[in-house]
Amino acid sequence: MENILIVEDNFLIAQDLKQSLEKNNFCVVAIVDNAEEAILIINKDKIDLIIIDIVINGKINGIDLAEIITLNYQIPFIYLTSNSDKKTIAKALKHQPKSYLIKPFTDIDIFTNVKLALANKPKNETKKASSSIIIKVNGEYLKINFKDVLFINSEGNYLKFKTAQNEYVVRMKFKDLATKTPVYITQVHKSYFVNLHKVSLFKASYLNLDGVKLPIGRTFKNTVHEMLKNI
Structure with a gap:
């Protein structure tokens, strides 16, 4: 039975969606109305598909949540929204949802789109809990344990891995890195992944790792604040 997370701020719609899914033998793991709780559920439970309303509670909207999921988790998702204007749709599609459903929906709409989303899900599309990564430095292959990494910085087509003792620059993009990192190595900025276990101090707009201040x-x-509070 596939596990589905619903991110929807309208209680009645969320309940209708839950009933429709369970009637067709899908397991609804949780219903949340904001991105912060959604990320906590994703980190805790095995999720096969996420249904996201574009307008949700909190400062992170559904499209921003979709971006975080795409970069950090690679879990397939479906948008569910009453907003059908072209500008919103174009922005939402940038993160490659499996489908885009307009409210009001029917049982057959939900069943068909969920089945298609799950059928097209590659076997390796879930987040891998890797403990290390092999990188090529100066023609040699080096194994880096993620627990030793302080942060990873994107510099164009290159990534800089920073540990307490060394730093290594390799040709790699963030989107390729995201499928290889454990949950505690997470993106906090468009240019930075950090090891949440190494954070010594954090405030609204920055955090500190071993004396290094990062935005x-x-x-x-x-989402980062919530994850840090639960480490």
Whole structure:
């Protein structure tokens, strides 16, 4: 039975959606109305599909949540919204949802789109809990344990891995890195992944790792704060 997370701020719609899914033998793991709680559920439970309303409670909207999921978890998702204007749709589609459903929905709409989303899900599309990564430095292959990493900085087509003792620059993009990192190595800014276990201090717009001050992006702020509070 596939596990589905619903992110919807309208209680009645969320309940209708839950009933429709359970009637067709899907397991609704949780219903949340904001991105922060959604990320906590994703980190705790095995989720096969997420249904996201674009307008949700909190400072992170559904499209921003979709971006975080795409970068950090690679879990397929479906948008569910009453907003059908072209500008919103174009922005939402940038993160490659499996489908885009307009409210009001029917049982057959939900069943068909959920089945298609799950059928097209690659076997390796869930987040891997890797403990290390192999990188090529100066023609040699080096194994880096993620627990030793302080942060990873994006510099164009290159990534800089920073540990307490060394730093390594490799040709790799963030989107390729995201499928290889454990949950505690998470994105906090468009240019930074950090090891949450190494954070010694954090405030609204920045955090500190081993004396290095790094920015927290607006899109990631609330989610990062919640994750740090639960480490």
